[in-house]
Amino acid sequence: MEAVDSNPEALGVHMANAINKFNILYLHVIEPRMIEVNGKLxxxxxxxxxxxxxxxxxxxxxxxxxEDGNKAVADNYTDLVSFGRLFLANPDLPRRFELDAPLNKYNRSTFYISDPVLGYTDYPFLETST
Structure with missing residues (x-):
């Protein structure tokens, strides 16, 4: 289910200002759904x-x-970036990012299922020669 608002930017600013009163240390937000425009998300x-x-x-x-996560931080768009689906499929994601190594593709159909237990423990780790 998608949530929509007639003015999401104004709502976000209102919410940020409202929670500032409580000295909340961090706010974790999900970027609005991305769309493809001229081949770019x-x-x-x-x-x-x-x-x-x-x-x-x-x-x-x-x-x-x-790349876009690093750019978002470098451009001061955000302080930190989280990687949910990429981390599920790449338990060694920081190492892969460090090496600019290929990523495992995630399988959305295995998210949040209990039987059979797939997707959380069986993604391959990066194999590197030492």
Missing amino acids: ETPHSLLPMRKAFQGTLIASGGYGR
């Missing part, structure tokens, strides 16, 4: 107004890869 709405309003550490997630 973009978001129809931006977290930047919320980022500017929130006084704590902002953690963004939602479709980021190594």
